[in-house]
Amino acid sequence: MNGKPLASIVSVGLSKFGKREGLYARELFAEAAKEAFDRCPKLDPKKDIEALYVGHMGESFEHQGHTGATMADWAGLGHVPATRTEAACASSGAALRTAICAVRSGLSDVVMVGGAEKMTHRATADVTEYLAMASDYPFEQWHGMTFPGLYALMATAHMHQYGTTERHLAMIGVKNHYHGSLNPKAHMQKEITLEAALTARTVAWPLKLFDCSLITDGASCLILTKPELAKKFTDTPVQIVGSGQASDTIGLYERETFTSLAAAKIAAQKAYEMAHVKPEDIDVAEVHDCFTIAELIAYEDLGFCKPGQGGSLVEKGETKLGGRIPVNTSGGLKAKGHPVGATGTAQAYEAYLQLTGQAEKRQVKNAEIALTHNVGGSGATATVHIYRRD
Amino acid sequence: MSEQAPFTIEQFYKNINQGKLLGAKCLKCGKTHLPPRPLCSDCFSKDFEWTEIPTSGKLLTYTIIHIAPTQFQSMAPYATGIVQLEDGLKLPGMIRGVPLEEVRVGMELAVDFGKCEAAQSWPQWPRYYFKPL
Numbered sequence: 001m002n003g004k005p006l007a008s009i010v011s012v013g014l015s016k017f018g019k020r021e022g023l024y025a026r027e028l029f030a031e032a033a034k035e036a037f038d039r040c041p042k043l044d045p046k047k048d049i050e051a052l053y054v055g056h057m058g059e060s061f062e063h064q065g066h067t068g069a070t071m072a073d074w075a076g077l078g079h080v081p082a083t084r085t086e087a088a089c090a091s092s093g094a095a096l097r098t099a100i101c102a103v104r105s106g107l108s109d110v111v112m113v114g115g116a117e118k119m120t121h122r123a124t125a126d127v128t129e130y131l132a133m134a135s136d137y138p139f140e141q142w143h144g145m146t147f148p149g150l151y152a153l154m155a156t157a158h159m160h161q162y163g164t165t166e167r168h169l170a171m172i173g174v175k176n177h178y179h180g181s182l183n184p185k186a187h188m189q190k191e192i193t194l195e196a197a198l199t200a201r202t203v204a205w206p207l208k209l210f211d212c213s214l215i216t217d218g219a220s221c222l223i224l225t226k227p228e229l230a231k232k233f234t235d236t237p238v239q240i241v242g243s244g245q246a247s248d249t250i251g252l253y254e255r256e257t258f259t260s261l262a263a264a265k266i267a268a269q270k271a272y273e274m275a276h277v278k279p280e281d282i283d284v285a286e287v288h289d290c291f292t293i294a295e296l297i298a299y300e301d302l303g304f305c306k307p308g309q310g311g312s313l314v315e316k317g318e319t320k321l322g323g324r325i326p327v328n329t330s331g332g333l334k335a336k337g338h339p340v341g342a343t344g345t346a347q348a349y350e351a352y353l354q355l356t357g358q359a360e361k362r363q364v365k366n367a368e369i370a371l372t373h374n375v376g377g378s379g380a381t382a383t384v385h386i387y388r389r390d
Numbered sequence: 391m392s393e394q395a396p397f398t399i400e401q402f403y404k405n406i407n408q409g410k411l412l413g414a415k416c417l418k419c420g421k422t423h424l425p426p427r428p429l430c431s432d433c434f435s436k437d438f439e440w441t442e443i444p445t446s447g448k449l450l451t452y453t454i455i456h457i458a459p460t461q462f463q464s465m466a467p468y469a470t471g472i473v474q475l476e477d478g479l480k481l482p483g484m485i486r487g488v489p490l491e492e493v494r495v496g497m498e499l500a501v502d503f504g505k506c507e508a509a510q511s512w513p514q515w516p517r518y519y520f521k522p523l
């Protein structure tokens with residue numbers, strides 16, 4: 001691909017993330033869509049948008065399936081072909097990949113891609129159960145495994161193999177809460193202390209409350225077009241220059257290692273090759289910190305440091321704003337929140353803001369290349385996308 | 391057990407209910423699948439034979455679950471982990487019979503068939519556990 005653009009982002013939208021009482025996912029999606037339409041006055045949504053791809057994980061939350069058409073309906077897109085993608089927490093990362101394919105195939109000139117989830121109205125035990133559906137049923141869920149539990153298994157293995165500590169994990173939570181405090185759309189906009197993170201109640205040892213991402217309501221969307229049409233809609237498109245997606249065993253236990261996600265490594269390698277960039281070229285990254293250990297493993301899988309060095313990277317502040325490679329400037333899933341279906345394209349939203357200089361208090365100076373890393377379940381799906389300022 | 395028993399997850403759990411840990415050995419490439427699969431993911435063969443899997447091994451990793459799904463709330467906190475059996479295959483499950491604070495990576499555990507509940511309807515199965523050797 002020689003680093004040539006695969007598709008161009010000409011507009012983006014994000015609902016406020018948080019506990020959005022009294023609102024359905026479709027209404028949050030309409031909020032995100034409205035922002036994307038308002039940001040792009042040269043776009044006529046009804047005339048220009050030819051298809052919608054939307055990530056949505058669970059029917060259980062709202063007792064609502066068939067959410068591709070539902071979101072198209074509420075976004076005012078009428079009769080466009082609307083398709084839902086489901087890949088657990090990577091549902092909208094997979095939607096983004098699908099939307100890129102639609103544009104590159106020549107089938108559509110302009111498409112909308114996004115995601116939405118409404119979660120906070122359910123009891124924690126119910127949410128735990130619904131999210132666990134993204135893991136293996138007969139050997140994991142049936143034996144009492146949970147999502148925090150699966151990532152806790154990775155954390156225990158990483159601590160045992162590399163000497164990573166609970167303190168390293170807590171530092172990631174503290175960093176992402178700091179970043180979240182700078183993001184007016186984040187679910188949690190307040191900082192936490194290292195002590196609070198280390199002494200919080202246990203969810204699945206060694207993971208504690210502040211090691212876990214938030215149960216959040218939210219929606220996100222992007223408008224993509226062919227690179228040659230981008231300037232028709234905006235003077236400042238962001239180019240998608242790399243896209244990787246990979247799969248792995250649905251059961252964590254069948255993998256060779258529990259300290260790395262093979263799907264994420266493969267997806268990253270493909271995206272880097274396509275974009276003609278190396279890990280050291282990335283100026284800012286949004287990674288899938290569903291749990292703090294997931295961000296630490298992402299540093300290693302994406303090549304930001306060597307295997308086993310993730311703890312040291314966060315300890316030195318290299319992934320904090322102002323550091324060598326700021327990670328999760330939005331606050332990440334940890335503080336911005338994790339409405340699962342919306343997360344993949346919400347990460348792309350932050351990449352767009354950073355590359356167009358609109359990230360305000362959390363702006364990374366002169367950011368030219370951004371990366372997003374979206375993981376489904378315990379790593380049975382991973383998508384990695386690389387973006388370049390035009 | 392009939393040699394014609396299908397190489398399915400349901401059959402795996404029927405075997406568990408009889409106190410047997412059996413995997414499916416591919417007759418073409420020799421890979422043993424635990425749990426069994428109807429299609430070899432390495433060579434795409436559908437020809438298997440049942441093979442006994444050692445029921446003891448070492449704990450590779452574990453967690454203590456405090457926040458449990460509704461169905462398991464009365465058991466929390468509980469230990470669960472992934473055990474590497476003596477032939478190298480891995481099996482996840484709950485660990486019982488060890489104080490939670492004494493669970494350690496590397497500890498020796500064995501499959502506990504003894505207290506399997508009666509089989510329920512599909513897709514629910516008798517549940518195996520791990521116990522200290």
